[in-house]
Amino acid sequence: MHRYIIKRLLFLIPTVLGVTLIIFIVMNITPGNPGRMILGPNATAAEVEAMNEELGYNDPILVRWFNYLKDIVTEGSFGQSYSTKRDVLEELWPRFLITLRLAVLVLALSVCIGVPLGILSAVKQNSLMDTIPTMIAFFLAAVPSFVVGIVLMYIFALKLGWFPSYGLKSIQHYVLPVVSATICELSAYLRFTKSSMLEAIRQDYVRTARAKGVAERTVIWKHALKNALLPVVTSIGMRFGCLLAGMVTTEQLFSIPGVGSLIVESISMKDEPMIIGCAVMVSICFTLLMIGVDLIYAFIDPRIRAKYSKGG
Numbered sequence: 001m002h003r004y005i006i007k008r009l010l011f012l013i014p015t016v017l018g019v020t021l022i023i024f025i026v027m028n029i030t031p032g033n034p035g036r037m038i039l040g041p042n043a044t045a046a047e048v049e050a051m052n053e054e055l056g057y058n059d060p061i062l063v064r065w066f067n068y069l070k071d072i073v074t075e076g077s078f079g080q081s082y083s084t085k086r087d088v089l090e091e092l093w094p095r096f097l098i099t100l101r102l103a104v105l106v107l108a109l110s111v112c113i114g115v116p117l118g119i120l121s122a123v124k125q126n127s128l129m130d131t132i133p134t135m136i137a138f139f140l141a142a143v144p145s146f147v148v149g150i151v152l153m154y155i156f157a158l159k160l161g162w163f164p165s166y167g168l169k170s171i172q173h174y175v176l177p178v179v180s181a182t183i184c185e186l187s188a189y190l191r192f193t194k195s196s197m198l199e200a201i202r203q204d205y206v207r208t209a210r211a212k213g214v215a216e217r218t219v220i221w222k223h224a225l226k227n228a229l230l231p232v233v234t235s236i237g238m239r240f241g242c243l244l245a246g247m248v249t250t251e252q253l254f255s256i257p258g259v260g261s262l263i264v265e266s267i268s269m270k271d272e273p274m275i276i277g278c279a280v281m282v283s284i285c286f287t288l289l290m291i292g293v294d295l296i297y298a299f300i301d302p303r304i305r306a307k308y309s310k311g312g
Contacts, residue, residue: 005291005295009291011287012284012287015283015284015287016280016283016284017069019276019279019280019283020065020068020069020276020279020280021065023272023275023276023279024061024064024065024068024272024276025061027270027272027275028061030270033048033052033057033270034051034052034055034057034082034269034270034271034272035047035048035049035050035051035052035055035057036048037082037083037269037270037271038051038082038083038269039051055082057272068273068276077089078092078273078276078277078280079273079276079277080273081266081271081273081274082269082270082271082272082273082274083265083266083269083271083274088273088274088277089277091262091274092259092262092274092277092278092281095257095258095259095261095262096258096259096281098168098256098257098258098259099243099244099247099251099258099259099260100244101174102174102177102178102181102243102247102250102251102256102258103240103243103244103247105174105178105182106178106181106182106185106243106247107185107236107239107240107243109178109179109182109186110182110185110186110188110189111186111189111236113182113186113189114185114186114187114188114189114190114193115189115190115193115232117133117137117186117190117193118133118189118190118191118192118193118194118196118197118232119193119194119197119220119225119228120133121133121134121190121194122193122194122197122198122201122228123197123201123220125198130194133190134190134191134194136187137186137187137190137191138187138191140183140184140186140187141184141187141188141191143184144249145180145181145184145249145250146249146253148180148183148184149176149177149180149249149250149253149254150253152176152179152180153165153176153253153254156175156176157176163175163176164176165254166254166255166256167254167255167256168256168257176254177247177250177251177253177254177256180250180253180254181243181247181250185239185243188235188239189232189235189236189239192231192232192235193228193232196228196229196231196232197224197225197228199228200224200225200227200228201220201224201228203224203227206219206224233293233296234293236293237289237290237292237293238289240289241282241285241286241289241290244259244282244285244286244289247260248260248261248263248264252264259278259281259282262274262278263275263278266278
């Protein structure tokens, strides 16, 4: 198992290399330049050119990429933001923690509500306990997240005045953005869990267990659920990674200074070091999440655990 984990951690190296190179290429072919963004429209062409030269923006793309990687390895630095002149990690880390807190809260609520409802819908298929949650889930899946956020903000912030509509200064500030994102997330977990559970229930080993007279509760919880949870765990890991990449709509709507809003701001300013720093942070987190998903697989399924143990 430990050899497998080490191999996956080493996979971070080509991941970071690939992510940074792709972003350098994309930023190179997009219009605009950081000198103009920093100095503004009133700056002369000579001033803009001098600023780009100072930033190293005029160097060939491979030279800039190599210098960037060299700074990471030798100095542990992701560079300075073009727009704020601050170290990228100093500015990125606090905003990443904000997004992380939001993502964990949204994940916890959506999984604790969506997964049990999905299991219940599958077990009680074609009953009211299946029809009502499924209809609600499909309705919520069709509604954009920003619409949900606007409705919640209008009712609970503007009309009733129960919760603030922007920022994260207190626990109350978390309520509307977390609930808004959770409503959209839990519908996905409900539908995916139900589909996975129905597929597991229809397997031969479940029918065999029932034919042997095994109690229905044991059949569902011991036999069907463990196998149904494997794809659900994968879905949870991937969706959590997407949340960490930034809940752009939620953060923009509720004026939350998280990673999503930072990426949007950085792209509009063509702030290359900040964009790359955000991408590297997200890619590392996503890789670590996938390792965590594999470990949970091994915990749930003894066959996978035996395979990992045999491989080291």
